Amino acid sequence: MLQIHWFRQDLRLTDNPALTAACQQGLVLPVYILDNLNAGEWAMGGASRWWLHHSLCHLNQSLSGNLLVLQGDPCELLPSLVRATGAQGIHWNRCYEPWRILRDTRLKEQLHDTGVQVESHNGSLLWEPWQALKQDGKPYQVFTPFWRRGCLQGASPRQVIPAPQALNFPALGTSPYAERLGESGIAALNLLPHQPWDRSMRSTWKIGEDAARQSLQTFLDEGLGDYKQGRNFPARPHVSRLSPHLHFGEISPHQIWTEAQRRGIAQEADENLECFLSELGWREFSYSLLYHHPSLMRKNLQQKFDHFPWQNDEGLLQAWQHGETGFPLIDAGMRELWQTGYMHNRVRMVTGSFLVKNLLSHWHHGEDWFWDCLVDADLAANSASWQWIAGCGADAAPYFRVFNPVSQSERFDPQGHYIRRYVPEIAALPDRYLHNPSAAPTAVLKEAGIVLGKHYPKAVVDLKQSREQALAAFKQLGSRGQVP
Numbered sequence: 001m002l003q004i005h006w007f008r009q010d011l012r013l014t015d016n017p018a019l020t021a022a023c024q025q026g027l028v029l030p031v032y033i034l035d036n037l038n039a040g041e042w043a044m045g046g047a048s049r050w051w052l053h054h055s056l057c058h059l060n061q062s063l064s065g066n067l068l069v070l071q072g073d074p075c076e077l078l079p080s081l082v083r084a085t086g087a088q089g090i091h092w093n094r095c096y097e098p099w100r101i102l103r104d105t106r107l108k109e110q111l112h113d114t115g116v117q118v119e120s121h122n123g124s125l126l127w128e129p130w131q132a133l134k135q136d137g138k139p140y141q142v143f144t145p146f147w148r149r150g151c152l153q154g155a156s157p158r159q160v161i162p163a164p165q166a167l168n169f170p171a172l173g174t175s176p177y178a179e180r181l182g183e184s185g186i187a188a189l190n191l192l193p194h195q196p197w198d199r200s201m202r203s204t205w206k207i208g209e210d211a212a213r214q215s216l217q218t219f220l221d222e223g224l225g226d227y228k229q230g231r232n233f234p235a236r237p238h239v240s241r242l243s244p245h246l247h248f249g250e251i252s253p254h255q256i257w258t259e260a261q262r263r264g265i266a267q268e269a270d271e272n273l274e275c276f277l278s279e280l281g282w283r284e285f286s287y288s289l290l291y292h293h294p295s296l297m298r299k300n301l302q303q304k305f306d307h308f309p310w311q312n313d314e315g316l317l318q319a320w321q322h323g324e325t326g327f328p329l330i331d332a333g334m335r336e337l338w339q340t341g342y343m344h345n346r347v348r349m350v351t352g353s354f355l356v357k358n359l360l361s362h363w364h365h366g367e368d369w370f371w372d373c374l375v376d377a378d379l380a381a382n383s384a385s386w387q388w389i390a391g392c393g394a395d396a397a398p399y400f401r402v403f404n405p406v407s408q409s410e411r412f413d414p415q416g417h418y419i420r421r422y423v424p425e426i427a428a429l430p431d432r433y434l435h436n437p438s439a440a441p442t443a444v445l446k447e448a449g450i451v452l453g454k455h456y457p458k459a460v461v462d463l464k465q466s467r468e469q470a471l472a473a474f475k476q477l478g479s480r481g482q483v484p
């Protein structure tokens with residue numbers, strides 16, 4: 001009995017419930033479909049496409065070159081594939097982006113009508129968004145009760161499923177599909193950039209299922225021990241950097257959960273472990289928000305923000321995007337993003353706050369830029385986090401909490417290791433002025449060989465003034481509209 005396993009955000013063999021179910025029923029035809037059509041404006045950005053290329057190459061190797069790679073609308077491609085191969089079943093792991101839910105529902109109905117068996121599984125969340133609900137059956141809007149009551153007090157996440165012992169593939173013979181097998185199918189997607197902007201990304205990341213497992217082990221050995229404090233310091237190796245692996249499903253949250261718990265069992269009530277698991281909880285919460293608020297990526301959860309007087313200055317937005325604001329922590333973060341496709345969480349919060357609150361640019365501009373540049377760009381986490389930063393989200397940072405990029409920098413990068421790495425043109429400044437070169441005395445700048453406006457930008461805004469302007473604009477909103 002031939003079964004199709006449709007790979008989506010689950011580019012792995014271990015702990016892949018849909019793949020395992022397909023294997024148990026006979027020969028398996030593994031297929032990946034790049035679907036820009038249904039994704040619409042949420043088609044993958046440049047950095048994600050780059051990651052996907054390499055991830056598919058690794059997956060294809062694990063499948064001995066048998067991954068069939070297609071591009072187009074799965075609602076047309078999969079029924080055709082079923083007809084051409086005589087497959088009797090299709091298996092996939094669920095995705096939760098609104099456009100995917102619509103498409104998959106439509107596809108399921110279509111396939112049922114043809115008599116094909118369709119099975120979907122949970123491969124990417126510890127708890128389904130429809131499981132973690134309040135007692136009244138409504139979704140949680142606040143993280144802590146969601147996590148403590150909705151998730152941790154519910155059923156434990158399932159056990160990790162081993163990779164299938166043997167995978168048997170059908171022969172595609174001389175069918176036109178044979179041309180789309182493996183590397184030639186991946187190359188036809190044209191995912192890699194035509195300009196070589198990915199050079200430093202290549203040296204930053206190891207991609208694929210084995211690399212994801214290795215990153216988890218390294219983090220558990222070297223990072224977890226001081227996660228709670230260390231995770232705030234962008235130059236310290238205390239975060240896992242698992243987000244792109246998780247996004248593409250090279251590793252599942254269940255694998256991370258199980259391995260981390262195993263390490264943590266030695267120390268009772270380990271606050272580092274608890275804090276790390278709760279970050280996985282924020283991922284679950286983001287998915288819950290997206291599932292229950294399908295316009296999360298565009299619509300303010302607090303409607304009063306619909307009336308916010310954004311200024312949307314194009315020049316300031318570009319200075320932010322290019323890391324040319326004159327605030328070294330902001331510029332370091334934006335350049336880290338551009339060079340590596342990643343930005344440390346603390347710096348994501350500070351750069352996000354700066355864009356929205358000091359530059360008064362709509363959070364959609366930040367969301368779109370991150371969408372294009374992040375290798376972990378994830379509709380749930382990105383939309384929920386931008387709403388959180390802007391203050392318009394369900395459980396958002398209050399609007400009046402404006403991160404000060406200078407004091408954040410002094411606190412979380414005191415010796416300037418992170419700044420000197422990404423903003424080398426000011427490396428010669430003493431630590432005291434590194435965080436805010438615009439405040440450095442002329443003699444200090446001269447000694448360091450820096451002319452502001454020539455070697456490094458002058459600050460694009462006055463922090464105090466822009467903060468007050470933002471708070472005044474916020475005050476005008478009053479208390480119109482609550483979270484629905």
Ligand SMILES: Cc1cc2nc3c(=O)[nH]c(=O)nc-3n(C[C@H](O)[C@H](O)[C@H](O)COP(=O)(O)OP(=O)(O)OC[C@H]3O[C@@H](n4cnc5c(N)ncnc54)[C@H](O)[C@@H]3O)c2cc1C
Binds near residue numbers: 246282343385
């Ligand atoms: C403005 C903004 C945009 C963001 N956009 C994304 C995005 O597109 N994709 C993305 O995966 N994360 C996003 N985040 C959340 C967070 O910054 C990243 O998940 C984290 O930096 C990834 O690094 P890590 O794997 O080393 O995290 P760790 O600290 O090691 O955490 C482990 C895992 O927990 C999850 N996680 C951690 N923090 C959060 C969070 N706040 N929200 C949701 N999940 C979290 C991630 O899956 C992460 O890999 C965003 C945060 C902000 C402030």
